[in-house]
Amino acid sequence: MNSVIESLKEACKNENGVLALINVDNFGLFNDIYGRKCGDLVIRKCVEFINKATEGDDIKASLGGDEFVVFAKDLKDKGELVAMTAYINEKLVYYVTDLVGEDNTVSLGVSTGAVMVPEYGDDYEKLFDKADKALSVAKQMGNHGCSFYESVIPEENLFNDMNQLTEKLDEDKELRGAMWLDSVYFGIVYRYIRRYLQTYGVDAAKMLVTMDLTADNIGKEHYHQMVKEFGKVIVATLRRSDVVFQSKSNQFFLLLPGMTSENIDKLVQRLERKFHESGLDNAMDINIKYELIISKKEDEI
Secondary structure (H helix, E strand, C coil): CHHHHHHHHHHHHHCCEEEEEEEEECHHHHHHHHCHHHHHHHHHHHHHHHHHHCCCCCEEEECCCCEEEEEEECCCCHHHHHHHHHHHHHHHHHHHHHHHCCCCCCCCEEEEEEEEECCCCCCHHHHHHHHHHHHHHHHHCCCCCEEECCCCCCHHHCCCCHHHHHHHHHHHCCCCCCEECCHHHHHHHHHHHHHHHHHHCCCEEEEEEEEEECCCCCCHHHHHHHHHHHHHHHHHHCCCCCEEEEEECCEEEEEEECCCHHHHHHHHHHHHHHHHHCCHHHCEEEEEEEEEECCCCHHHC
């Protein structure tokens, strides 16, 4: 292992490419349900799939458990790493189905966090930290995806990068449903939206969706995974202008700009219907509370 780390340090110092961290999503839950023997088989298959998806002179290593590190030499096209992640996920779906059956309840796959080298440095430890931050972003976006580290753009480069930034934003507009943000980004967006509501006199609503476990035969980790899966349903049910934050392991906080008193009850009914349709009411209770935010324009105060 030490020799591989030294090789990674050397590559980061002297090579062009990408340093990537690959993590198996929901592996702990899979182990709990299907046992360590099945888990070990999945990890071995992940190694096999990573080896097939990468070049022979790329540097690859297991970091123990469910995480791997790869230095892909001379990789410049981010799309290649996105495609590699998709390839591994596709192979895992087929393998896990053969291993445990089609009634598998765990969404097993991999998320990848990556950083371009040497664009963001040549020190392995610092690059590893950047890749790890990108991995966290990939997981916050719902798992099984690929995210790249991006730092703040220098002010002198803003104009030159305008077309690229606009193109990226235009791609993002194709996404459906609400934004699911972590606590840091949600706090920023929340403060901005509250200022916007107050400035322009736009009404909104705050909502708490809480799910409490009622079944005795479901473990804590499985319970939390069920909550997270319903979080994805919430995101898909809401509008693109809405924002979601998982405030507790069993709770989501929703900020709903432009939500009126006429529509809020319809949304509550829709979420409750989605909850029952998913069959989660056999294992959990759902509680939805909301508060309307009635705003006045600043010049009317």
